[in-house]
Amino acid sequence: MSIKLTRRQAMLAATATATLATPGILRAQDVELTRRNSSSFSMQDWRDHFDDLGKSTIVADTVSRALHYWSADGSDYRVYPTSVPLTDALTKRGYTSIVRKKVGPSWTPTASQMQRYPDWKPIPPGPENPLGTHAMYLSWPAYIIHGTHDTRKIGRRSSDGCIGLYNEKIAELFQLCPVGTQVRVI
Structure with a gap:
């Protein structure tokens, strides 16, 4: 039986695997990059x-x-x-x-x-x-x-x-x- 993953599920699995294998200092740098990512919009009213x-x-x-x-x-x-x-x-x-x-x-x-x-x-x-x-x-x-x-x-x-x-x-x-x-x- 084969398991089909959506692209999002595959990306989340890859990210989780990489995070577990990454030293803490590098994860902290990744968090800073994420904060500057275009997906981190500031909501406006x-x-x-x-x-x-x-x-x-x-x-x-x-x-x-x-x-x-x-x-x-x-x-x-x-x-x-x-x-x-x-x-x-x-x-x-x-x-x-x-x-x-x-x-x-x-x-x-x-x-x-x-x-x-x-x-x-x-x-x-x-x-x-x-x-x-x-x-x-x-x-x-x-x-x-x-x-x-x-x-x-x-x-x-x-x-x-x-x-x-x-x-x-x-x-x-x-x-x-x-x-x-x-x-x-x-």
Whole structure:
């Protein structure tokens, strides 16, 4: 008789076996890495940030690397893993809103990016485009909530200021958020 395990069960069994065989000091290091993992989201409550839900509401938490979404009536709440800016200097925090949405966005380097990377050129829609399949432009110039074709970036400090999501997740969020959605980046 063969026993079939789900992928999750197999991963848990492998983790348990590795934990038993790992010296205590290394387990302590693993715990610290887990705390910084994108799956360790800090829960947010929209009332801590806004007086009402408006058309819909987003809180992008750059510390836990999660985007929180609430529908206008509060019945739909979702959390998405994100990429966040590389440094605090690139991170704009505060209140803004979605002013424009685009399926198949093209990407053009900003003036500050051109100073740092003079060989960068605009990229049309497609698999090489760093904005992925969908983009929601914020009222702050050059700040966007967008997808990414490079899934390794999600859960990391990897952007030049934007908030990035997996392409399938930005497509879902894109459908949920009308222009005028209020946004707070913390």
